């Protein structure tokens with residue numbers, strides 16, 4: 001269900017063809033709400049049927065006609081309502097933390113390797129969030145640039161500030177994961193299994 005709000009969010013920036021929606025999704029809202037193209041296209045059709053968005057056939061040179069999607073006032077109202085309504089929370093379900101609780105069962109080197117992978121993954125994530133954050137701050141992200149072009153200048157700072165706020169949270173989360181895994185590496189060294197008594 002969140003996918004439809006991510007799509008409505010994208011379409012509040014400007015009307016887009018289905019193809020451009022899929023493309024721009026991946027370089028904007030898709031970073032915080034990942035969805036494959038195979039989910040995006042059918043969801044657009046459902047949103048159209050439900051009157052949240054309109055599709056306009058665009059004249060095109062080729063055989064396939066292009067359809068441009070535009071958010072309808074009903075879609076804007078639904079989006080606004082969703083943004084203003086508290087979400088529920090899920091109980092914890094994290095396999096990395098589950099496994100961390102039992103690392104005394106692992107060979108120390110295998111445990112280290114897993115924590116190193118955790119660090120590598122979240123270091124890549126961190127770099128990605130920092131880069132995206134910069135492209136929001138300098139306002140060169142194409143979705144944001146289009147959104148700003150269509151909105152009054154006195155709104156620009158707050159539009160940017162909340163996008164940056166979202167990525168600030170992701171930056172902090174990635175840093176926390178990296179520090180946690182580093183502490184795990186230290187812990188493994190401190191808690192090496194006792195050496196076996198030599199058998200005579």
Ligand code: VNL
Pocket residue numbers: 009010013027028029030031032132136141143144145147163166
């Ligand atoms: C937008 C642009 C949103 C870039 C993003 O992530 C982003 C936007 C939530 O203008 O909607 O990375």
